[in-house]
Amino acid sequence: xxxxxxxxxxxxxxxxxxxxxxxxxxxxxxxxxxxxxxxxxxxxxxxxxxxxxxxxxxxxxxxxxxxxxxxxxxxxxxxxxxxxxxxxxxxxxxxxxxxxxxxxxxxxx
Amino acid sequence: xxxxxxxxxxxxxxxxxxxxxxxxxxxxxxxxxxxxxxxxxxxxxxxxxxxxxxxxxxxxxxxxxxxxxxxxxxxxxxxxxxxxxxxxxxxxxxxxxxxxxxxxxxxxxxxxx
Numbered sequence: 001x002x003x004x005x006x007x008x009x010x011x012x013x014x015x016x017x018x019x020x021x022x023x024x025x026x027x028x029x030x031x032x033x034x035x036x037x038x039x040x041x042x043x044x045x046x047x048x049x050x051x052x053x054x055x056x057x058x059x060x061x062x063x064x065x066x067x068x069x070x071x072x073x074x075x076x077x078x079x080x081x082x083x084x085x086x087x088x089x090x091x092x093x094x095x096x097x098x099x100x101x102x103x104x105x106x107x108x109x
Numbered sequence: 110x111x112x113x114x115x116x117x118x119x120x121x122x123x124x125x126x127x128x129x130x131x132x133x134x135x136x137x138x139x140x141x142x143x144x145x146x147x148x149x150x151x152x153x154x155x156x157x158x159x160x161x162x163x164x165x166x167x168x169x170x171x172x173x174x175x176x177x178x179x180x181x182x183x184x185x186x187x188x189x190x191x192x193x194x195x196x197x198x199x200x201x202x203x204x205x206x207x208x209x210x211x212x213x214x215x216x217x218x219x220x221x222x
Binding site for chain 1: 111113142144149150151152153154157165199210211212213214215216
């Protein structure tokens, strides 16, 4: 069964670097996508790809079946749910995503 | 703002009823996907529409159906509602072949009682 696994909760201190790990068993998934989701708002893409990449304070590591999202200089406002998703080559578009159950980031001052 | 809007934002229906949820895609996008997100879970892929035709379906029964209209609008229809259909429904639009990013709407929260 195609699944994406990520921890349910991660805690960090303000100003630190936090890592959220994800791995998957999606048979044809080569790309990882990391989304940020605040309740009541649209999920927002942070970083994506099939290789390590960076967008602002967000770094993504990449291996064939796992990825980590690193958030630099964590702020209180970063407290939210982060979703990891996998998408395969040849599935047409990035819209056919397999999501994990989300990781809630708790930030302590 | 993603340019994707969904309506209504909240909805309460009775078991056995039918519901239609709407999505306005980002201008120019030719692909729309729908996801169901139950409480405490990640979004689950329902189906995708490309140029008004269904183009892939997840593990959902036929009572979940969709339509994609010209000019960037689409709809998700659910017949014979069950209590377990209570969830957040998200639509995502993208441009097939040019972008690997899907832009999500804020979702419709459906409660079935």
